[in-house]
Amino acid sequence: MIVFDLQCGPLGHRFEGWFGSSSDYEDQQARGLVSCPVCGTGDVSKAVMAPAVGRKGNQMTARVAKADLSDHVPAQPVANTPLPPEAVAMLKAVAAMQVEALKSSTWVGEKFAEDARAMHYGEKDIAPIHGHATLQQAQELAEEGIPVAPVVVPVIPPEEAN
Template identity: 60%
Template sequence: MIVFDLHCDAGHRFEGWFGSSSDYEDQKAHGLVSCPHCGSDVVGKAPMAPAVGAKSNTASDARMPVPATAGSGDAQPVSNTPITPEVQKALTALAKAQEKALKNSTWVGKDFASQSRAMHYGERDEAPIHGQASLEEAKALVDEGVPVAPLPFPVAPPDELN
């Protein structure tokens, strides 16, 4: 795993975790990297401070795991700083809730906005779905009263899973 400090064209800074530098480039090229604050997909790498190891007499190495997603196996560590047990417990519970919610949900990819809208207006049967929507699409859905919610953890499209 590699972490990049990223920034969007609105000036927001955030971290992004990728399997490799090429994974970042591929995801960015496919429009999968966006700002979690404003949704902008105009994202670039920000200058990063070098990682400096901690003294040997510091606290234990409690690391926050990436919650396991369906079929992904064990969780992977994503933080090199101690995480309180309460926060770790909350993140794990949130990940399990998302996994449960998605268990019977169908991936609709970039058709999420149109499928959600069709269900809302009775043009298709209601069913649990998940997929991708731009910030503008999501705002339009909310403005129309279509019930949608962002997922707390990223979900990989089924065809990109190992």
């Protein structure tokens, strides 16, 4: 079985559809058998969705003590609903902290991995920097013991800002 996030065209209702395979979905869609459960329209397409990526076999799972289970509140789904005010406030606070941190940091663009490595090995003076790095570059830096962290809120390069 495969699960797709689907969305109707006219009103944007999002819902899940379970199919035997990707070709099964395409076949049912072509025959007009897929429709929005909210408004009934047949104008339905696959919605953007995050892939389900399994945990690596060598990673430990988080263990939760039984005492903690009584305090657990299930997360509310966020699809088709606005974020809770607390989440919006938290994201704004994180964005504001990042803006302040970036004020004392220098934009190095695509040279981020190169400059971070040069500072780590004493070839360049240490200074706070930010820029672009591929996932592979970031992993290589981390494996070398060079501290890196992603920015939470996307940063617009200076040359693209208006």
